[in-house]
Amino acid sequence: MGSFIGHAVPGTFFFFFGMWFTYRMFQRYFLCQATVAATGGGEKCRSRYQNISSFTCPGCPGLPLEGVLKIIAVVVGMTGEFATAFDEGKFTHIGNAQHMTMFFFFGLNGVMDVLTHYRIPVPPDMDYVSAILAFSMEALLFYYHLHGRSHMDVQVHMLLFYVVLACAVSTALEMCYKNNVLPALCRSYFTLLQGTWFYQIGFILYSPWGPTWDQEDHGQMMVVTMLFTWHNATIFVIMALAGSLIYLRVKAKGPAAMYHGLHGPLRMPKMDAEQIKNMIVDSEEEEV
Template sequence: MGSFIGHVVPGTFFILFGMWFIYQTFMRYFMCLRVAASSTMSEKYRMRYRNTSTFKCPCCSSLPLEGILKVVATVVGMIGEFATGFEDGKFTHIGNAQHMTMFFFFGLNGIMDIIQHYRVPIPPDMDFVSAVLAFSMEALLFYYHLHGRTPMDVQVHMLLFYVVVCCAVCVALEMCYKSNVLPALGKAYFILLQGTWFYQIGFLLYPPVGQEWDQNEHSQMMMVTLFFTWHNATIFTLMSIAGSLIYLKVKTLSYAEIYEHLQPRLPRLGKLDEEQAKNIILESDEEEA
């Protein structure tokens, strides 16, 4: 990971997952609100929204694509770190071993997602627990990964450490308060921030073009802090815009389309009128409860 590409690759995956979680969380939340608002039992179903650690892909809801992607990505990452950790025929780069360990925990989270998808009898919420474990181990490894680094190197990775801790906290809150959308949005926010900050670290420490930064210069380190605040402002603004656009989109959907999105594993029933689709959504939710 000690290169520009080594930061861009994990950053890309975090950005993609962050955007996916933002879209799916807003879609589910606004759809649930619309069903609740139109129901004669609106008070009962107002908190119908439920957090889940993963979302089903509408195009292939029978497969745990999120879990599969996590496993594939982490395996590729571990192979890459292992292959580049040798020098003169000996594995000498301990930093690569730490990165491989970090990848392993996210791969374990992907396996838990797959197991949960196929309803294997394991303790509940293991997908959430494994995600908290993965982010916690990532934070631990980054915190003790900075010995002998330059001041700017330590600074950018400590900021990343704080973001990863926030990811772990949000996932834990998401697991404990499944009817509250805020922890889910917080998780999406910090995962996206983690991805963009990985990119920023790559450009700061390993710039592919232009002049290298003076990693001991105080004024440039102040700029790094400023960049971090700009990342936060940009992501918050983009999430606000995305939420507004998704809200407007949900208002245009028919109840049949809402039914198909909220219940992707159930058979499609063809054209439904509004009352039929609404009743099916509410009945299926009551069965899950």
Template sequence: MGSFIGHLVPGTAFSIFGLWFAYCTLHRFFLCSRVAFMNGNKFVGKYRSTCSFTCPCCPTVPLEGIIKILASVLAISGEFVTAFEGGKFEHLGNAQHMMMYFFFVIHGVADLAVHYKAGVPPDVDYLTAACAFFMESLLFFTHLHGRPLMDIQVHTFVASVALLCGFAMLLEASFKNSVVPALGRAFFILLQGTWFLQISFLLFSPLGTYFDHNSHEHMMVVTCIFTGHVALALLLMVLLGIFCHRRVGNMPPTTAYHTLHSHALSGTFSKFDSVQVKHIIAGSDEEDP
């Protein structure tokens, strides 16, 4: 919905998911690097990305997929309810928003299917995520006819970042042993989230706005603000990287191996690697006083 809340809610959701993906990716990468260094074996500790991550508090429950489905269904419900005026479905823009969220529901279902090994094709979770972002980009590109110039500008930025999110998902699916596409995915999702939050204050601020939505000079300022969000997303990821590097570096060897083994059980690594990690854990436990 074209309102302050309508942009604040997805902005918050994308920001949280972006930070979550960045943290989990960086933590896993540094953990894999440390275990590989300690063991001197290129197979044990080999980094491998996954489309979703398990929560340490309940690793057997696909919380991420469940949250994606519930949040998207609630968003669809909100768009549907607010689309009516005078008993008629008047706001067609809400229908586009509903379709956008529907594709994220499909992605959440794919996450659950992959987690429970429901016999779905490989990488269907990556494919549905890429499809959701591509559909979001398409819907936003065709969502701006007749709007003020600044409105068109800020949503064009959203559509462009969503498109990059989709490409990052496809690259990550193709190069699972490289951390770069995974970090790209986290970065673009985080950037999309912070920019949605910014839009809510640029276009619908409850405190009032000093921007002329048809002023070229003000649009130039908005472009500078967007580049600031790019810098902010990079800074946040660097800080997360420093935090994860120090956290993994301060882990006792046994804790690092046990954590890696938990990833192996959740499907991050192959069964062969999991067996190797079990032997390493047993050895490291014997060495501990």
């Protein structure tokens, strides 16, 4: 990761998965709430909403695409780190070994996602536990990754450490409070923040163009802190806009489409016969 590309690649993956989580979590939540309103299910039905750690692709619900993409990304990342770790035939870059270790834990999370999708008999919530473990190990390795670095280098990576730790905590809360969408949205938020901050670190420490930063200048270090707050604000606005657009899209759906969305790719629990009947009646009235 000691280059701009080395930070841009993981930043791209975290940003992509953060946007994916945001879209699917908002969609799942608003579909459930809209269906509750359409069926008059009340608070008892409202509790049917549940968080899940990974999502299938609407176009291929039978394939655990998210888990497969994680595994592929990890294989590519570990291969790149291993290939660049040698100097004159000797494995000398210990930093690469640390990065490979980080990748391994996220690959383990991808494997657990696949096993959970196919209902392989593993202990419950292992998909969540493996995600918490991956974020925790990433945070640990980053925390002890800074010996001998410049002050600005330590600063940007400590901010990244806090974000990764927040990813682990929000994932743990999501696992414990599965009927609450807020921890799930926090996981999306901090995953997005991790992605954009990886990019920012690349531009600060290994800028591909423009003047270089003075990594010992206090004034520029204050600018770095301000940039971090701007990243937080930008991601909050992005998620708010995404949530608003997804809400309007879900609201425009008919009740039958809501039911299909919940019990198809979103894998929500089945409704009782009276709720299904009410939904079908409402759908037929809309078509007339």
